[in-house]
Amino acid sequence: MDNSKKDSSKNSKETIQQILSDEIERRGLRKTPERFTILEEIYQTEGHFTVDSLYNQLNEKNYHLSRATIYNTVEFLYECHLVLKHYFHKEAEYEKCFNCKVHHHLVCTKCGMVKEFTDSNIRRDVQTRHYKKFDMTHFSLVVYGLCEKCQNNHQV
Amino acid sequence: MDNSKKDSSKNSKETIQQILSDEIERRGLRKTPERFTILEEIYQTEGHFTVDSLYNQLNEKNYHLSRATIYNTVEFLYECHLVLKHYFHKEAEYEKCFNCKVHHHLVCTKCGMVKEFTDSNIRRDVQTRHYKKFDMTHFSLVVYGLCEKCQNNHQV
DNA sequence: TTTGTTGCAAAACGTTTGCAGCCTC
DNA sequence: GAGGCTGCAAACGTTTTGCAACAAA
Secondary structure (H helix, E strand, O other): OOOOOOOOHHHHHHHHHHHHHHHHHHOOOOOOHHHHHHHHHHHOOOOOEOHHHHHHHHHHOOOOOOHHHHHHHHHHHHHOOOEEEEOOOOOOEEEEOOOOOOOEEEEEOOOOOEEEEOOHHHHHHHHHOOOOOEEEEEEEEEEEEEEHHHHHOOOO | OOOOOOOOHHHHHHHHHHHHHHHHHHOOOOOOHHHHHHHHHHHOOOOOEOHHHHHHHHHHOOOOOOHHHHHHHHHHHHHOOOEEEEOOOOOOEEEEOOOOOOOEEEEEOOOOOEEEEOOHHHHHHHHHOOOOOEEEEEEEEEEEEEEHHHHHOOOO
């Protein structure tokens, strides 16, 4: 969580591929090129993405994968804890999470803007707390309110 | 938040009706019986509900309102901060929130179980924090992991 | 009387599923 | 060769929309 030497971009890429590879083996599944393509694309993407945006991104790069495969793979990566899943709006949003800083989200209830912030007190409180008979893997904190712009547009 | 004398059930009912009434007036909208019926039904409901469960509940009591009206009204009550909205799963879940204790949620990523917990340190950290150029109205903390039951069923 | 609201049905939307063919192991 | 995986299209369930009739102000 607080590695003193960070993986270089190259090593990090190999690392996440290794994690995926191991997890596929552990479950007796198959190492398809689609799974590694999707993983790589996700780790080249900054910020949030949706199944649809990922589908379009891959299409533009001439990787023509079906939506069904992207749904399956993203869900699988979520189970492997290689991506996080959020429901800020109706559509599920994801982001890479291996070797990334734990952060929280501000969501404007008027315009839908999403912004990240960090708070070490909150993180510590949530992560070091004892959850009775519950084995925490991760958490999601979303703070709702009005962004600066919407505070100044005073129509209902 | 920690009133020494709590509203009686009667007063609380009048209070929330008043809040809704005021908010409707403030926006120049109309005080329809449907809106007050839905509000009352929600405040008689403990725990989470969905548009569908609310629709069925009202139907059983012979209030035949359309789903569209329930969607509209519940969203309106959310804007008035009379209900909270969650996306634990695919479908939106709601709960009453006026005069209710702030709490957080545990969600089991295997079976979908949702359980509430409270933590005054977390609540304080989130509520007293300064959000730069952001006007917080409420927040949602969801802790994911495995519930007791799913920890003991060790198949993938 | 004006115009917001309701109920209904259809449409839209994100997501899941069934299945034939393909490819990993 | 067996069986998991993919792509396609159809199905699904939730939510939104369009519109005519209704009712609050």
